[in-house]
Amino acid sequence: MRIAPRSYVTLLLALSVGCRETSPVDQGAVPVATLNAQRNGAAEKRAGDGDELVQFSLLAALAAGDYAGGAPLVDVRQFGDFGVGTFDRLDGEMIVLDGEIFQVVASGEVVRRDDQGATPFATVTFFAADGTIEHVSAGSLTELDQTLDRRVPHDKRPFALKVTAEFEELTLRSAPPQKPPYRPLAEVIDQQRVWKRENVRGTLVGIRCPEWMGTLNVAGYHWHFLSDDRKVGGHVLDCRFNDGRAAYDECSSVLIRLPASASFGAIDMSGVSEADVNKIERQRGGK
Amino acid sequence: MRIAPRSYVTLLLALSVGCRETSPVDQGAVPVATLNAQRNGAAEKRAGDGDELVQFSLLAALAAGDYAGGAPLVDVRQFGDFGVGTFDRLDGEMIVLDGEIFQVVASGEVVRRDDQGATPFATVTFFAADGTIEHVSAGSLTELDQTLDRRVPHDKRPFALKVTAEFEELTLRSAPPQKPPYRPLAEVIDQQRVWKRENVRGTLVGIRCPEWMGTLNVAGYHWHFLSDDRKVGGHVLDCRFNDGRAAYDECSSVLIRLPASASFGAIDMSGVSEADVNKIERQRGGK
Numbered sequence: 001m002r003i004a005p006r007s008y009v010t011l012l013l014a015l016s017v018g019c020r021e022t023s024p025v026d027q028g029a030v031p032v033a034t035l036n037a038q039r040n041g042a043a044e045k046r047a048g049d050g051d052e053l054v055q056f057s058l059l060a061a062l063a064a065g066d067y068a069g070g071a072p073l074v075d076v077r078q079f080g081d082f083g084v085g086t087f088d089r090l091d092g093e094m095i096v097l098d099g100e101i102f103q104v105v106a107s108g109e110v111v112r113r114d115d116q117g118a119t120p121f122a123t124v125t126f127f128a129a130d131g132t133i134e135h136v137s138a139g140s141l142t143e144l145d146q147t148l149d150r151r152v153p154h155d156k157r158p159f160a161l162k163v164t165a166e167f168e169e170l171t172l173r174s175a176p177p178q179k180p181p182y183r184p185l186a187e188v189i190d191q192q193r194v195w196k197r198e199n200v201r202g203t204l205v206g207i208r209c210p211e212w213m214g215t216l217n218v219a220g221y222h223w224h225f226l227s228d229d230r231k232v233g234g235h236v237l238d239c240r241f242n243d244g245r246a247a248y249d250e251c252s253s254v255l256i257r258l259p260a261s262a263s264f265g266a267i268d269m270s271g272v273s274e275a276d277v278n279k280i281e282r283q284r285g286g287k
Numbered sequence: 288m289r290i291a292p293r294s295y296v297t298l299l300l301a302l303s304v305g306c307r308e309t310s311p312v313d314q315g316a317v318p319v320a321t322l323n324a325q326r327n328g329a330a331e332k333r334a335g336d337g338d339e340l341v342q343f344s345l346l347a348a349l350a351a352g353d354y355a356g357g358a359p360l361v362d363v364r365q366f367g368d369f370g371v372g373t374f375d376r377l378d379g380e381m382i383v384l385d386g387e388i389f390q391v392v393a394s395g396e397v398v399r400r401d402d403q404g405a406t407p408f409a410t411v412t413f414f415a416a417d418g419t420i421e422h423v424s425a426g427s428l429t430e431l432d433q434t435l436d437r438r439v440p441h442d443k444r445p446f447a448l449k450v451t452a453e454f455e456e457l458t459l460r461s462a463p464p465q466k467p468p469y470r471p472l473a474e475v476i477d478q479q480r481v482w483k484r485e486n487v488r489g490t491l492v493g494i495r496c497p498e499w500m501g502t503l504n505v506a507g508y509h510w511h512f513l514s515d516d517r518k519v520g521g522h523v524l525d526c527r528f529n530d531g532r533a534a535y536d537e538c539s540s541v542l543i544r545l546p547a548s549a550s551f552g553a554i555d556m557s558g559v560s561e562a563d564v565n566k567i568e569r570q571r572g573g574k
Contacts, residue, residue, distance in 0.1 A: 052542070058499060154552050157545050212345060212556060214501065253544040255339070258444050260539065265441050269499060 053158040053207070053251040054079040055123040057259050060215040060269040062086070062121040063276055065182035068263055070120035073101055073113060079255070082160055084205055084224040084235075085122025090188070091177035093235045095205050095226045096124050102226055104233040106176040106193045112230065120259075123207050123217060125160045129247040136163065137242040144204075144239070145221045148246065152208070158251040161206035161221075165244025170197045170225055172234030186276045194237065202227035204236060215272050216256065218281045235281075340445040340494070340538040341366040342410040344546050347502040347556040349373070349408040350563055352469035355550055357407035360388055360400060366542070369447055371492055371511040371522075372409025377475070378464035380522045382492050382513045383411050389513055391520040393463040393480045399517065407546075410494050410504060412447045416534040423450065424529040431491075431526070432508045435533065439495070445538040448493035448508075452531025457484045457512055459521030473563045481524065489514035491523060502559050503543065505568045524570055 056071040067090045076085070077099065085094035092105040101113040133151050138144035144163070152159055173194045182188075205224045209217045223236040258264065343358040354377045363372070364386065372381035379392040388400040420438050425431035431450070439446055460481045469475075492511045496504045510523040545551065 060499060156552055156554075212347060212503065216499065251545075252547065253542060255540060255542045257540040258538075265443055267443075 051125070051128075051250070051252045052079075052255045053123065053125050053160070053209075053253070054255045054257065055121075055217055056085070056119055056257050057121050057264065058215070058256070058269065059121060059217050059277060060272040061259075061264055061267050062090075063185040063215070063272045063280060064267045064269045065184050066259070066261075066263050066267045067120050067178050067182050068180070069261060070118045070259060071122070071257060072115070073117045073119060074115040075257075076101065076119060076122050076124055077115065079257075080124025080126055082127035082162070082205060082249075083122060083124030084207055084222055085119045085124070086175075087177075088118045088120065089177040089179075090120070090175055090185075093174045093224055093233065094119060094122055095224045095233055096122070097203060097205055097226050102230065102233060104172075104174045104224075104235075106174045108172070108174065108193070108195055108232075108234065110226070110230055110233045123222075125249060125251055127160050127162060127247075127249050129162075130250045131248050133246040133248075136165070136244045136246045138244075139240055141221075141223065141236060141238045148208070148221070148248075151246075152248050154250060156210050156212065158210060158213075158217075158254060159208040160249040160251065161204070161208060162247045162249075163204035163206065163244050164202070165204075165241040166199065166201045167197075167225075167239055167241045168199060169238075169240045170200060170232075170236065171195075171238035172197065172225060172232070173237055174234050184271075184276075185280050189280055195234075197232050200227045200232050201229075202232065204239070213254070215269070215274055215277055218277055219274060220282075222281055237282075338412070338415075338537070338539045339366075339542045340410065340412050340447070340496075340540070341542045341544065342408075342504055343372070343406055343544050344408050344551065345502070345543070345556065346408060346504050346564060347559040348546075348551055348554050349377075350472040350502070350559045350567060351554050351556045352471050353546070353548075353550050353554045354407050354465050354469050355467070356548060357405045357546060358409070358544060359402070360404045360406060361402040362544075363388065363406060363409050363411055364402065366544075367411025367413055369414035369449070369492060369536075370409060370411030371494060371509055372406050372411070373462075374464075375405045375407065376464040376466075377407070377462055377472075380461045380511055380520065381406060381409055382511045382520055383409070384490060384492055384513055389517065389520060391459075391461045391511075391522075393461045395459070395461065395480070395482055395519075395521065397513070397517055397520045410509075412536060412538055414447050414449060414534075414536050416449075417537045418535050420533040420535075423452070423531045423533045425531075426527055428508075428510065428523060428525045435495070435508070435535075438533075439535050441537060443497050443499065445497060445500075445504075445541060446495040447536040447538065448491070448495060449534045449536075450491035450493065450531050451489070452491075452528040453486065453488045454484075454512075454526055454528045455486060456525075456527045457487060457519075457523065458482075458525035459484065459512060459519070460524055461521050471558075471563075472567050476567055482521075484519050487514045487519050488516075489519065491526070500541070502556070502561055502564055505564055506561060507569075509568055522568075 081099035368386035
């Protein structure tokens with residue numbers, strides 16, 4: 001954006017304060033930063049409302065092999081405190097939780113990351129629960145997805161989902177860093193490491209994208225895990241738990257930040273299908 | 288978003304000032320509003336960088352018949368000063384130029400709109416030229432697209448395009464407002480009005496979306512027109528001109544604002560194809 005005239009900001013404030021989701025033409029959330037600026041006594045001009053799902057690059061570009069470099073981790077934390085992703089060269093699984101970035105490398109070790117480094121693909125939001133579901137149990141990850149499908153509203157908007165529980169069993173995976181020339185993700189997935197853990201207390205960090213997002217992100221659910229002691233984590237292939245608690249944050253918009261890199265400019269995404277994404281992210285068969 | 292810690296904003300400034308497009312991990316534009324805030328001596332927290340293409344709803348939702356209500360026009364002007372769209376109930380073609388919103392109704396009349404009203408689909412940005420092309424001529428709109436394809440860089444990012452010229456001939460169209468129950472756009476397109484104008488000085492307001500956007504927007508070029516005297520306008524089906532000037536603005540991200548409406552939640556977009564979009568927006572055959 002460039003700069004919106006100050007008068008529109010003032011008018012927007014007049015229109016939006018206190019009318020969230022009540023007007024037939026309301027697009028959703030009150031612009032938090034705008035309100036915050038008013039509280040600070042400064043007019044503010046900004047794009048984006050208060051509730052974006054923010055993704056860095058496209059899953060289709062990652063799936064096609066655009067693994068190098070990407071968005072600085074400092075950007076990831078600027079745009080969200082909760083989410084999932086990977087790292088430069090596909091070096092492990094990213095969990096963003098409570099504003100901190102964790103990396104689960106292929107050995108299963110969990111590394112707390114500072115702002116150095118980059119991500120070729122990540123999806124984050126600032127998590128603020130719009131609703132909670134108590135006493136959630138699931139015999140499998142697929143069962144969890146089905147339970148949430150029944151309880152979480154609106155299938156055209158993305159959701160961030162936070163499930164806290166004592167997990168009886170978790171099947172987790174991560175992947176080792178790749179070397180150029182990079183092969184497509186569906187081909188390197190055979191290098192992934194998979195392990196199980198039992199009786200671990202922690203958080204499922206999930207994003208549910210609507211079907212219309214196709215291969216831009218993972219349509220449906222995408223789950224990563226981090227234990228309360230920050231020692232166990234990874235991309236979740238399966239899990240089992242009783243009496244957990246789920247919180248969900250409905251996102252009113254999607255911000256897609258596109259790499260400026262030559263590799264992104266050159267990548268051929270035309271061969272990436274939703275079946276590839278399902279194979280890469282779920283390995284559960286079907287959708 | 289909620290609020291990013293102030294320290295990240297400071298660090299982002301340190302990282303991004305003066306390094307646009309030069310770092311391998313740079314996502315693109317320097318965050319203008321952040322810089323602006325620094326100039327104003329105030330720390331600022333915001334989502335989105337300085338250069339988003341902002342769209343309200345999805346073209347696939349419009350094509351499937353979600354014509355009613357939508358985003359307030361005041362929002363459109365908050366998110367851009369340049370772009371294209373339509374109005375509540377599909378009542379004509381929208382041109383956003385120099386921060387003003389114009390409506391070309393089916394009679395061809397051009398109406399200057401204030402902030403009252405709503406749009407079920409629009410795409411805008413704050414236009415700031417990244418490059419210009421002088422002495423552009425085109426015997427047809429397809430020829431213009433081909434010329435720009437050769438001159439405008441990067442086919443994975445969206446562009447806003449502004450072409451000013453004396454137009455020898457323009458073929459324009461608009462559509463009358465629809466009544467519920469709404470039929471799909473590809474079916475109501477036979478109600479459009481088409482007219483020609485000769486020797487009109489004005490501006491082509493264009494958006495070029497990358498192929499990966501599929502039916503979320505119009506992949507390829509989408510052109511509307513407004514004359515300098517604000518008396519002639521519409522969706523452009525064809526044109527011919529000599530010695531025009533094209534300016535382009537590369538967008539580093541895409542912000543998709545999703546309606547909160549029940550009609551958007553209920554719309555079935557699964558039957559909308561890129562062929563439908565081509566039929567609706569181009570009527571030029573092929574892609």
